[in-house]
Amino acid sequence: MEFKLEVVAVPVTDVDRAKAFYDSLGWRFDADFTVDEDLRVVQFTPPGSGASIMIGKGITAGAPGSLQGLYLIVDDIIAAREDIAARGIEISEVWHDAKGIWHHEGEKDRVPGPDPERKTYASYASFTDPDGNGWFLQEITTRLPGRI
Incomplete structure (x- = not known):
């Protein structure tokens, strides 16, 4: 049996502002459905x-920015990183x-620049987003065994 992560609900305050932000990242826009005034x-x-x-x-009871x-x-x-910055996103x-x-959590023990050896899994x-939901870029060039 396979279990595939399909979708993650990201809590936001202003749907249209968040929509414009994720669109500006160059992500594929899949859908926009309004069922009624509450959904x-x-x-x-x-x-x-x-x-x-x-x-x-x-869609979620999570507080905006809590993810x-x-x-x-x-x-x-x-x-x-350059691609995202060129789109006007603060990164x-x-x-x-x-x-x-x-x-570590927060910014503890962060060292500027990529990993000196460019080890896989080591550079971020x-x-x-506008609500404070936090995203990381992580460089992976060779996956651990068993990972796709």
Whole structure:
């Protein structure tokens, strides 16, 4: 039996503002359905992703901006960061963790620049949507065994 992550509901305050933000990232716009005044569903899919995000009204009880730790996997952290910055999105500089395994909560032990050896899983950049939902770019060039 396979279980595939299909969609993540991202809590937002203003659906149209969030829609414009995710559209500006260059993500594929999938749908915008208004069922009634209490339910609106907007869906986007990042390029190359098998999973999508949903923003809207009446789709999650989560507080706007409360979703943290969303990862977008890229094979070139510098090019991906430049692409997002060129779209007018505020994004951190590329960084890696001082301990080299995984980054800490917040900005603790962040070292500027990509991992010096460009080890897979070790370089990051981060940005937030207008509500503060937190996204990471993570450079992965070789997957751990068993990962697709």
